[in-house]
Amino acid sequence: MTTLTARVRTLAVCALLATAVAVAGCGSQAGPKKAAPTPSPEAETSRPPTLAPGPQGLAPVFKNGERREKVVALTFDADMTADQGTRAARGERFDNPELIRALKRYKVPATVFMTGRWAEEYPAQAKAIGADPLFEVANHSYSHYAFTKDCYGLPTIAPKDMKADVERAFKAFEKAGVADAVPYFRFPGGCYDRTALRALAAGGVTAVQWDVVSGDAFATDADAVAADVLGGVKPGSVVVMHCTRSAAPVTEKALRTIVPALRKQGYRFVRVSELIGAQGSAR
Template sequence: MFLCLKRATAACVLTTAGAVALAACGAPDAPRAVTAPAPAVTAPSRPPTLAPGPGGLTPVFVKAAGARDRTVALTFDADMTADQGPRAAAGERFDNPRLIRTLRRLKVPATVFMTGRWAEEYPRQARAIGRDPLFEVANHSYSHHAFTEDCYGLPTVPASGMRADVERAFTAFRAAGIEHPMPYFRFPGGCYDQRALKALSGTGVTAVQWDVVSGDAFATDADAVARQVLDGVRPGSVVVMHCTRSAAPATEEALRTIVPELRERGYRFVKVSELI
């Protein structure tokens, strides 16, 4: 995933309860039937999302504006485009298990924006991330093709196929065993326009951008990545990073500097859902 400077802003729990009738039968002097309420069953609460924009446009979240407490969300894009299967078969690694292990070791909550193609290539890893309460999985499209023209050389999804591409990613998540993907979407390359926002209207997703660019894409200097993040973070920030070994080889090492330093400054790491 590459970076784009376009930004936009936008600013139930259901419970079910049943009753179980315990019927008595037999002799005339048998006790009367007793009706006892079943324990209340609470459905999982819907993750927080932003209200649609004017005309029902897909809302866009950039950061927690006006946040007073020192919270920061580290987000990681698990990128793999639809046509990179042969490269993976030849040995290129689009995953980064070591980075995930480091997040677990440091107990850092994080949001992973995953492409459907990545989930298909690494289903066991996708399932493990999706079932780990430390993480949440969100949608980064199926194909990692751009939703606008001229987006860092990425192939382009036609407007007529944008919604289907997002829905196909959710289908790939379910097939991999991710039971509760979040209703958040990150545009490939971060590139979007009014046409893209309109195309995704009605999907129920909130588009999630960022205010801190880590610069880890294709970077080999972990110290430089760490400095860029540490210089940019403010209360309520969303940091964009990557968890692909081939495209972001320095990210895991940079994390080992970023996390303790931000904690020393009093920051608490949260998932995007908590910021929203």
């Protein structure tokens, strides 16, 4: 298994080798010259965009897109803390396949921030989400331990272990069959500080926050969740929601209101990568 940084270096080496082969071919006397193939749009956009490092080389943080176009990114945290295996064994469900089916039915692109522990518990679902062109899988840590103290009662991970925890999650995705996880990271609980950003900088990830809180965590009123989302969305918004039945049981029901209402207002749903790519190209 390779880390994200190693994968980026590998891509760069492959690109250099491909260029060298192409140049050598141009000088061949074996036949007439052939025009180099034009890269397809898919090839040009296959590498997910990231933001440049922040001040003092800290990992960059993305909160929402600076857009005039009415686009919105729905993001879903697939949470499972490392020590919740016994609860899963007793039948508690940390997945939400009905939610994923609803997104597919509505044809809504989305970014799923997945913990490595979740991918281990539900490898078939992780693989299916990663293989679906509607979705992209991003990193939500392996353990779902907090990267700062006093973060919603979550256990805390030591700074020296932060980078390894993120890399362990990417490895869990690969083992589950998620071939192309995007280089985005969401802090458990959304809690971070300079120490955490410094620890993640070497991994080459962009930290992704949000500007709209759905309030779906532990909610029992789907209409209230929908109202929070619809009242907060603006062009370029990132909405945080959850993909865990036990902790967010009404999210799928809330989507039945959110999706048609936003589309009626003229919004188009996008993945986080599109927002980040647009912001990077606008600079």
